[in-house]
Amino acid sequence: MSLGQHVASNLPFLRRYARALTGSQTTGDAFVRATLEAALADDELKASLEGGRIPLYRAFNKVWSSAYLEADPEQASGEHEAGAQNRLGAITPLNRQALLLTTLEDFSAAEAAQIMGLQTSEIEALVAEAVSEIDREQATSVLIIEDEPLISMQLEDLVEAVGHEVCGTAATRTQAREVVEKEMPGLVLADIQLADGSSGLDAVDDILAIAKVPVIFITAYPERLLTGDRPEPTYLVTKPFQEQTVRAAISQALFFGSSRPLD
Incomplete structure (x- = not known):
C-alpha cells in the first residue's frame, strides 16, 4: 500500500x-x-x-x-x-x-x-x-432513536447514569415524530437504519427542521456518513460501542450545544 x-x-x-x-x-x-x-x-x-x-x-x-x-x-x-x-x-x-x-x-x-x-x-x-x-454537565432530556431493544435499553441506562433524562425512545421515524410532538429533546442519539426500513437520517432531519438540537449518530454503518458527499454529522459513534465513547460524545455534543442539519 x-x-x-x-x-x-x-x-x-x-x-x-x-x-x-x-x-x-x-x-x-x-x-x-x-x-x-x-x-x-x-x-x-x-x-x-x-x-x-x-x-x-x-x-x-x-x-x-x-x-x-x-x-x-x-x-x-x-x-x-x-x-x-x-x-x-x-x-x-x-x-x-x-x-x-x-x-x-x-x-x-x-x-x-x-x-x-x-x-x-x-x-x-x-x-x-x-x-x-x-459529570458536571447540565442535565438534559434525551431522545433515543434505535430499533434494537437491547441496545436501546443499554443507551437508556447509560444516559440516566450520567444524570440525564430519557424523554422517549423510538424504533421508527414515525415514533420519533410522536415523541417530539410531546416534548422536544435537548439531545438525540440516533441509529441510521430503523425497524420499518425508515431512516434515522430522515428522523433527525425532521427534528432539526423544528429546532437546533445536538445529535449523536450511533451506527454500524459509519461509511454511509463519512463519504464527503454531503455535510457530515459532527458526532458519530461506531457500533459496537464502548459506553465511555458514548459518554464522551454526549459531553462534546452538549458542550458545543448545537448540530447542523444533514441536508
Whole structure:
C-alpha cells in the first residue's frame, strides 16, 4: 500500500476526530487539510506518516495545538463555529483531546501519550479530569432513536447514569415524530437504519427542521456518513460501542450545544 493510500484509509477517522474536537465539520476539515499540506512541505514529516495512525494524529495535533493558541473567535464563520470557539476558551482543551483519543478513536493511553507528546500517567489524569467535567454537565432530556431493544435499553441506562433524562425512545421515524410532538429533546442519539426500513437520517432531519438540537449518530454503518458527499454529522459513534465513547460524545455534543442539519 502506498503512503497516499495508507493516509487515505485513515482520513475519515481523523476527520471524525477533528470535527468532534472543534465542533465543526468546516473547521475540522480545515485543520486536516493544514496537516496534509504541512506533510507535503516537510519530507521528514511526510516520511513519518508511513508509521500509521499514530504519526498522522500526532502531526494533526501539532497543527491544531499551534493554531488553537492563536485562534481569534471573531474570525469564526457561522453561529455554530463562533459558539464553539467561545466555549473552547472556557474548558481545558488537553482534557478533551485525551478523552477523545482514548474513547472515540480507541487509542490506548500510551498511544495517546505519543500523539500528544505527554506521559501515559498524564493522559490518564487528563481523562479522569475530563470525566469529572462530563459529570458536571447540565442535565438534559434525551431522545433515543434505535430499533434494537437491547441496545436501546443499554443507551437508556447509560444516559440516566450520567444524570440525564430519557424523554422517549423510538424504533421508527414515525415514533420519533410522536415523541417530539410531546416534548422536544435537548439531545438525540440516533441509529441510521430503523425497524420499518425508515431512516434515522430522515428522523433527525425532521427534528432539526423544528429546532437546533445536538445529535449523536450511533451506527454500524459509519461509511454511509463519512463519504464527503454531503455535510457530515459532527458526532458519530461506531457500533459496537464502548459506553465511555458514548459518554464522551454526549459531553462534546452538549458542550458545543448545537448540530447542523444533514441536508
